[in-house]
Amino acid sequence: MTIQSYLAQLADAMPRMMPEREQIVADVRAHIEEDMQRGEAVDAVLTRFGDPANLAASYLSEIPLVSASFWRRAVAMAIDIAIPGVIAVTLAMLAATSGHASLDTMLRDPAIIGLFAVTAGFVAYIVVGDSRFGQTLGKHWLKLLVVRESGARISVCQAIVRLLPCVLHIWWIDVIFALFTERRQRAFELLSKTRVVTIDPAHRSYLEHRPSVSLAGGQTTQMQ
Amino acid sequence: MSGIEKEPKNERAGIEREFKRGALELAVLHLLRSGEAYGYDIVSQIADRTEGALEVTNGTLYPVLYRLERAALVKVRWETQEQGVPRKYYVLTPAGHRELTRLTGEWTTFAKAMARLLR
Numbered sequence: 001m002t003i004q005s006y007l008a009q010l011a012d013a014m015p016r017m018m019p020e021r022e023q024i025v026a027d028v029r030a031h032i033e034e035d036m037q038r039g040e041a042v043d044a045v046l047t048r049f050g051d052p053a054n055l056a057a058s059y060l061s062e063i064p065l066v067s068a069s070f071w072r073r074a075v076a077m078a079i080d081i082a083i084p085g086v087i088a089v090t091l092a093m094l095a096a097t098s099g100h101a102s103l104d105t106m107l108r109d110p111a112i113i114g115l116f117a118v119t120a121g122f123v124a125y126i127v128v129g130d131s132r133f134g135q136t137l138g139k140h141w142l143k144l145l146v147v148r149e150s151g152a153r154i155s156v157c158q159a160i161v162r163l164l165p166c167v168l169h170i171w172w173i174d175v176i177f178a179l180f181t182e183r184r185q186r187a188f189e190l191l192s193k194t195r196v197v198t199i200d201p202a203h204r205s206y207l208e209h210r211p212s213v214s215l216a217g218g219q220t221t222q223m224q
Numbered sequence: 225m226s227g228i229e230k231e232p233k234n235e236r237a238g239i240e241r242e243f244k245r246g247a248l249e250l251a252v253l254h255l256l257r258s259g260e261a262y263g264y265d266i267v268s269q270i271a272d273r274t275e276g277a278l279e280v281t282n283g284t285l286y287p288v289l290y291r292l293e294r295a296a297l298v299k300v301r302w303e304t305q306e307q308g309v310p311r312k313y314y315v316l317t318p319a320g321h322r323e324l325t326r327l328t329g330e331w332t333t334f335a336k337a338m339a340r341l342l343r
Contacts, residue, residue, distance in 0.1 A: 024290070027286065027290055028286065030310070030312050031263050031282065031286055031312070033309045034262065034263060034264065034309065034311050034312065035263075035264060035282070036309070037305060037309050037311075038264070048281060048282045048283070049281075049282045049283050050281065050282075050283035054283065055283050055286075055287075058283055058284065058287040059286075059287045059290060061287070062287045062288065062290055062291035062294070063291075063294075
């Protein structure tokens with residue numbers, strides 16, 4: 001493995017929009033180059049750094065994760081569903097007024113086809129946004145990030161599981177969990193082992209200078 | 225059933241991880257008390273001075289150094305070597321000195337208590 005491919009794998013294990021991502025990659029790059037100065041083989045150096053995904057997890061575990069507030073998340077979701085929602089409702093109303101004689105004619109209705117397309121597009125947008133970048137436009141504007149409980153980037157499967165309550169029309173039960181769980185996680189977020197955190201510096205700065213790990217029976221305050 | 229069996233194991237692993245992390249943080253701060261050092265130097269010093277009992281890999285040390293740097297307990301000084309590759313030196317800050325004192329006190333109390341218990 002080359003240094004570049006190692007660093008690429010390291011970066012890939014972290015959400016793209018995580019503010020510390022580039023900083024962590026730069027830190028690891030500096031340490032690798034430092035070790036290379038002693039004339040060791042690349043493989044030997046990289047072996048000491050371990051699996052890039054594990055290294056990313058170790059770094060991410062040192063970053064404080066602050067759960068996003070319920071209302072902040074609600075606003076982000078409202079932004080995300082606003083445009084496809086308006087299009088979908090308009091198409092649904094058009095389809096309802098068309099008066100189809102059979103299922104066959106209904107399925108040929110441009111309004112129905114458009115409705116399916118908008119729904120599929122919305123699902124793809126959320127899944128790709130959350131799994132690839134860690135956020136959608138709504139989350140981006142509200143400075144939110146979807147991560148694994150470790151802070152790492154979520155997988156496509158996890159993004160799909162997170163979206164299941166919408167598909168199954170049980171989103172309102174799912175959302176209630178966010179009001180009562182410690183990390184403000186929805187039921188399907190608990191199931192997918194993901195969470196939504198804020199990357200707003202104003203919300204995170206107070207944790208930066210928190211006390212270190214306690215050695216005398218205290219709990220670490222690192223994760224909220 | 226597997227979930228029920230898994231929980232205590234995860235909890236134990238978590239405690240062990242936190243304990244090692246705390247010990248490593250204290251070890252790093254203590255080593256930096258006597259002067260600045262760079263990554264590999266810290267790894268070597270820990271291995272030498274603990275006679276290999278506290279085995280530290282790059283993958284465990286650098287994230288800890290990263291956290292200490294973010295928490296302003298250590299600051300970084302870059303020095304360009306003859307070969308042209310800059311080396312990252314870590315220096316203890318006043319806040320790092322205070323944290324070292326606090327952690328040393330906690331560790332000493334804990335170690336004495338355990339020694340009394342195991343006597």
